[in-house]
Amino acid sequence: MLTNYHCLYCQKKIDRYTLYSLYIEEDSLCLDCREKLNLKVRKFQIDDCKAEYLYDYNSLFKSILLQYKECYDEALYICFLYKIDIYLYLKYWNYQILYVPSTKTKIKERGFNHLKLIFEQLGLKEVNGLKMKEEIIQKGKSVADRQKMINNYYYEGSFIKRLLIVDDVYTSGSSLKGVLKAMKGHYKKVKIVLLSRA
Ligand SMILES: [Zn+2]
Structure with missing residues (x-):
């Protein structure tokens, strides 16, 4: 056949x-x-936190991510953790997962939470209670905009023993740093996993 x-x-x-x-x-x-x-796990530090990312930020990765996120090609979610899901699961099975939030407007436009769709395949318990103060669509690249992102999150959830924060691409890091800032004091241990790093 x-x-x-x-x-x-x-x-x-x-x-x-x-x-x-x-x-x-x-x-x-x-x-x-x-x-x-080119899937390859690479490790680096964001402030004091251990982070790792999975893919080169090359033209193919960018264009697949764009088609998935901005052209709403939902079916593509399945390709990102291919052959790496077991590694991630074995490493983080006892962590609770936190998706760096998108704005409500974006999720509504898209019709799906792009990070959740990718990472929920790992079956980790989700962290709830992280919120955005303002619905900032991240396009501003100025220092003031970045500073605003860093102060744009707050957390109203329970204490997390092992926290895994996930995002798609690490660029300026301002939203991730904002999430880390909001979570400070609310976890015992934190790790970060990203799809790529610009
Ligand atoms: Zn192909």
């Missing part, structure tokens, strides 16, 4: 010739896209 599948991103045909590839190997991207994405 030969069934045709298509790469979720470039639409190229993927032939699955063997029983193995048909039933077990079920990557939603073609081999070309997968290779170019």
Whole structure:
């Protein structure tokens, strides 16, 4: 039996010739896209926190993320944790997960919470109670805008023993730093996982 599948991103045909590839190997991207994405865990520090990210910030990654986030191609969520979900689960199974919040306007426009859709596959308990003071759509790159983002979150939830904060891309870090600031004193231990780092 030969069934045709298509790469979720470039639409190229993927032939699955063997029983193995048909039933077990079920990557939603073609081999070309997968290779170019270059999955590799890299560690760095954000202030005092240990962070790691998964993908190079290359043109393919950017364009897949754009199609997913801004063109609302929801189905693409499945490609981001492919082959890394087990690693993340084994490392963070006893952590509670916190998605860096998007504005309500963005979530409404998009129709889905893009981070949650990706990371909820890990099955970690979610942290609730982090809120935004103002619905700032992050486009301002000025120092004042960044400072505003850093002070734009507050937390009204319970104490978290092990906290895992996740976001898509680490750029200026102002929203992530804002989240860390709001969570200060509310956790015992914190780690950060990002899809990529600009
Ligand atoms: Zn492809």
